[in-house]
Amino acid sequence: MPHGPEDDADGSGRRAGHARQAPDEGAAGAFEDALLVLVPGLRRYSHSLTRTDADGEDLLQDCVETALQRRAQWRGVNLRAWTFTIMTNLYRNRHRARVRWPTTAIDEAQEIADTDRTGDPLERTRIRTALDALHPDIRTTLMLVVVEGYTYQEAAGIMQIPIGTVMSRLSRARHQLAELLAKDNIVPLRRPK
Numbered sequence: 001m002p003h004g005p006e007d008d009a010d011g012s013g014r015r016a017g018h019a020r021q022a023p024d025e026g027a028a029g030a031f032e033d034a035l036l037v038l039v040p041g042l043r044r045y046s047h048s049l050t051r052t053d054a055d056g057e058d059l060l061q062d063c064v065e066t067a068l069q070r071r072a073q074w075r076g077v078n079l080r081a082w083t084f085t086i087m088t089n090l091y092r093n094r095h096r097a098r099v100r101w102p103t104t105a106i107d108e109a110q111e112i113a114d115t116d117r118t119g120d121p122l123e124r125t126r127i128r129t130a131l132d133a134l135h136p137d138i139r140t141t142l143m144l145v146v147v148e149g150y151t152y153q154e155a156a157g158i159m160q161i162p163i164g165t166v167m168s169r170l171s172r173a174r175h176q177l178a179e180l181l182a183k184d185n186i187v188p189l190r191r192p193k
Contacts (some may be wrong), residue, residue: 031071031074033063033070034079035067035068035079035083038079038080038083039060039064040065040084041059041080041084041148042060042064042087043056043057044143044148045084045087045143045144045147045148046059046060046063046087046091046145048131048139048143048147049088049091049136049140049143050088050091059087059090059091059094060087061169062090063083063086063090064083066086066090067083067086069173070086074088074132074155076191078154081150081154081157081158084133084144084148084150084158085157085160087156088140088158088159088160093181095136124148126181127181130177130180130181131177133176134173134176134177134181135186136174137159138161138169138176139173140159141155141159141173142169142170142173143168144159145159145170146168152167152170154160
């Protein structure tokens, strides 16, 4: 509500003739802070896609750089899903270019040690081996829903596929993992109470 001829007509309280302030630098800082909170989940996801520490870290760095460069394109809704979509697309583009992401035993062991410091190391290795046997699309869907906690709808949006495809991939993942773990006789036994 204007109080005099000096007040701006838009009711903002700014005085006429005063320059507008530069875009809020606090908003940029808030974006970066929110992005930093997402890094552990993005790291897990990048490693699940690439299967190696070095390539996973490269993919993570590219994802964060892309998010920062394209900050203006973010619509202000669900930064987590937006960044996971960026990572998925970066990985797909690299995969299409036939960039190979080799896995070595040392990288694999370090990844397991870094991401999960609890439980039986042999069991983790066997489960990781079973996960590696899954088709990359099935493994990615499983990682988004089971490990990262996305809903089916969110995972479908990130991967740019129908929700029914997410559901069928998860079903296939469960069946294939059960077969692989049973075949290798590594289904965890229930502990007596």
